[in-house]
Amino acid sequence: MPAIRHHVPDDLLMGYAAGVLPQAFDLVVAAHVSLNDDARVRLAGYEELGGAVLSDLGEAELAPDSLEQTLAKISRMQPTERSAPTGGVFPAPLRKMIGGDASAVKWKSIARGTKQAVLCADGDATARLLYIPAGQAMPEHSHRGTEMTLVLQGGYSSEDGHFQRGDLEVAGQQTHHTPIADDDGEDCICLVATDGRLRFDGLLPRIAQVFLRI
Template sequence: MERDDAVGDLLLGYASGALPEAISVLVATQLALRPELRRTVREIEQIGGHLLEEIEPAPLSATAFDAVLSRISANDDVDTEAEASGIADGETASVVPQPLRGYLGAPLSRLAWRKRGPGIEEYRVPVGDDRFEMSLIRIKPGRAVPDHSHEGSELTLVLDGAFSDETGHYGRGDLAVNGEEDHHSPLADPERGCICVAITGGPLRFSNPLVRFFDRMTRG
């Protein structure tokens, strides 16, 4: 099951604008899938707004408002260009919400997937932060990621299908949070498999030495 305290901290960080780019994109993607979490973020923002009302405002430059409008317009242009370029074909649009979809650069069927094990493929999502790796993981029905722990934390958001591990069952829109000491072996749904987006703070540490060797040979 999701760790409510960790998810709550992420939502608070997102609402305050304090999250790194990769984690902010992951949280925004989860919000697109979970209306009840969007309501929670709105409540946090409302509380923050009330607190801001009690703070004496600082003067803004004459160009500040124009800069905000420019950023909004630029984001709208990115979304429009993504749709027009064919990034959001039927499958991709149904599986990958914005804003993550805007980072892919191509439909799911045309991404440069890399084989990471039997029935497991990975596409490294480009984000401008060397502290984190963001990847799409596609696991065929009934296949499992070998047992591993983490060099740093791991956040895994299910986009399609489901997986189960030692901590519970995760379906579309669910977020699994694992720390450095956690070991698990995610098993994809036996009928639908699983597509998820994962953020790691460092390489996975596989328990099996043969798997560790294969991981080193195939990791770019």
């Protein structure tokens, strides 16, 4: 696998360690960490720090449903196992959710060969797989919230640089870009999480947005 150049920011990694991210973001961070030795080391540090902070806290009165709340948060967290076995595309957290590798995905066509598969939705946050044919450009857009894009196969370029397997792009409300899949013969597959709908520049993408839930 090529060297990872775009890493998860510290605030998202700390949020994952604390268990406060939406399920969709948890999935993307877990998948990125499973592909990224650097992120895995940083995550271990935050988890150790969190344990130390908890050990220094005094006793506090617990809510009657505190156990149920804790178990619910634990069940939503994704394991940070290592990457897919040789020949696989998806890292372990994603394979566990889907029940298999890329061949098990139930894709829905968007346009011009591009496909998507919605994996989970938690309030305003949604995680989906996106399949972009080699050389294909996505519609120009900005964001109403945060968008996390993890490359699983192939690569793409945008105004923020070039991204390949294991790279994570985090786009905010100030980001305005047009991702274009690499034209090297290998189609691009990404895991994408958003907590707000995209802002498309073109009329047709805005119409399609109603039906595609993006």
